Amino acid sequence: MRLHRNLVFAVIDSLLNIFNEGEYADKEVAKALKRDTRWGAKDRKFVAETIYEIVRWKRLYTEIAEVKEPFTRDAIWRIFAVWAVLRGITLPDWKYFENTPVRRIKGRFDELSKIRKYRESIPDWMDELGVQELGEEIWTKELTAQNQQAQVVLRVNTLKTTRQKLRAQLMDLDIETYFDDNYPDALILKERANVFMTPLFKEGLFEVQDASSQKVVPLLDVKPGMRVIDTCAGAGGKTLHIAAKMENKGQIIAMDLYESKQKQLKIRAKRNEVFNVEYRIIDSTKVIKKLHDKADRVLIDAPCSGLGVLKRNPDSKWKLQPEFIDEIKKTQREVLENYSKMVKVGGKLVYATCSILPSENEKQINHFLKTDFGQNFKFVKDEKVLAHQSGFDGFYMCLMERVK
Numbered sequence: 239m240r241l242h243r244n245l246v247f248a249v250i251d252s253l254l255n256i257f258n259e260g261e262y263a264d265k266e267v268a269k270a271l272k273r274d275t276r277w278g279a280k281d282r283k284f285v286a287e288t289i290y291e292i293v294r295w296k297r298l299y300t301e302i303a304e305v306k307e308p309f310t311r312d313a314i315w316r317i318f319a320v321w322a323v324l325r326g327i328t329l330p331d332w333k334y335f336e337n338t339p340v341r342r343i344k345g346r347f348d349e350l351s352k353i354r355k356y357r358e359s360i361p362d363w364m365d366e367l368g369v370q371e372l373g374e375e376i377w378t379k380e381l382t383a384q385n386q387q388a389q390v391v392l393r394v395n396t397l398k399t400t401r402q403k404l405r406a407q408l409m410d411l412d413i414e415t416y417f418d419d420n421y422p423d424a425l426i427l428k429e430r431a432n433v434f435m436t437p438l439f440k441e442g443l444f445e446v447q448d449a450s451s452q453k454v455v456p457l458l459d460v461k462p463g464m465r466v467i468d469t470c471a472g473a474g475g476k477t478l479h480i481a482a483k484m485e486n487k488g489q490i491i492a493m494d495l496y497e498s499k500q501k502q503l504k505i506r507a508k509r510n511e512v513f514n515v516e517y518r519i520i521d522s523t524k525v526i527k528k529l530h531d532k533a534d535r536v537l538i539d540a541p542c543s544g545l546g547v548l549k550r551n552p553d554s555k556w557k558l559q560p561e562f563i564d565e566i567k568k569t570q571r572e573v574l575e576n577y578s579k580m581v582k583v584g585g586k587l588v589y590a591t592c593s594i595l596p597s598e599n600e601k602q603i604n605h606f607l608k609t610d611f612g613q614n615f616k617f618v619k620d621e622k623v624l625a626h627q628s629g630f631d632g633f634y635m636c637l638m639e640r641v642k
């Protein structure tokens with residue numbers, strides 16, 4: 239591989255913003271890709287993937303490069319040089335790479351790779367937490383899986399097409415996909431491609447949604463004509479899936495704290511030709527109280543640490559703080575207690591997170607089922623999805639039924 243100056247400059251600038259200014263990697267990548275309209279698909283791929291790779295391996299590369307935060311521009315160049323050397327790329331004779339200690343880089347890599355927190359490139363506290371929650375063996379396997387590049391998975395919009403038809407149309411655009419019958423609405427890309435640029439996406443024939451996330455709505459077991467409340471709907475990945483399963487019939491109430499997320503959901507709903515969603519912002523307890531005992535199905539896709547989706551959001555490794563996880567667990571307990579009240583007797587409740595920590599998952603359920611209101615529910619089943627077992631995101635989902 240030959241390095242091109244303007245592409246590498248784009249990577250360096252983005253990394254400075256992500257590491258020093260706390261910008262989000264996905265936003266910086268999107269910004270970087272707008273820098274030069276003459277870049278072809280390969281150039282764009284290089285910029286996006288290199289930024290993500292270096293964000294993912296930040297701790298390891300920083301240790302090897304022997305630089306400290308906040309990084310100078312020079313330090314970012316040294317980190318970049320480490321990435322290039324470990325990739326086997328011959329460094330060009332640019333001034334930034336003068337005196338790069340190629341042998342020392344390789345030696346330090348071998349040495350640091352013996353220690354998990356460096357090898358897998360994560361903060362000390364996160365490594366300790368993972369071991370404490372999952373045990374040494376599972377945490378080690380899980381971390382390795384979470385450091386792989388995520389696959390691109392589509393959820394076919396069954397309101398508008400079928401998996402077979404969409405697969406053939408994608409093939410016409412040279413985008414090859416395959417099925418996995420564990421995920422009946424999914425098409426998995428054989429190679430990464432920017433599917434958002436295709437006319438098929440603009441026509442609303444699919445959404446991008448990880449395979450593990452696609453397991454949540456089937457567990458909720460919705461039927462056309464029901465009243466379903468999606469309490470933490472966000473930008474609506476699962477709301478749209480619910481609508482498809484309900485064949486646009488019945489009522490979905492999509493709630494969230496934030497209007498900005500709901501705006502995105504409205505755009506997506508229009509593109510998907512989803513017509514049965516009503517929107518509510520949770521700006522007071524009244525919004526919930528009015529719906530007590532009214533829903534056939536309630537989904538709580540709870541806010542969480544996101545420790546199941548590090549492969550998709552590698553910068554979370556550097557942004558997450560232990561205090562945030564403690565806070566979010568309190569929110570999880572509150573939403574379980576408050577939103578479960580909207581389920582009618584005989585109705586079903588699903589609690590889901592994209593975390594792999596038992597303290598955000600089954601332990602929250604055990605706690606809920608012991609609360610005064612939780613005792614009205616029966617545990618039906620749950621699924622703990624680990625990335626190293628599924629090959630997709632880590633997730634948790636639990637089905638409960640209101641029996642009294």
Ligand SMILES: C[S@@+](CC[C@H](N)C(=O)[O-])C[C@H]1O[C@@H](n2cnc3c(N)ncnc32)[C@H](O)[C@@H]1O
Pocket residue numbers: 469470471472473474475476477493494495496499520539540541542569573
């Ligand atoms: C895991 S995300 C939801 C993802 C979304 N369901 C999807 O499938 O695309 C969690 C959402 O919960 C929202 N949230 C956080 N605290 C909340 C609360 N107390 N009540 C309702 N929603 C909340 C966040 O704004 C965020 O959109």
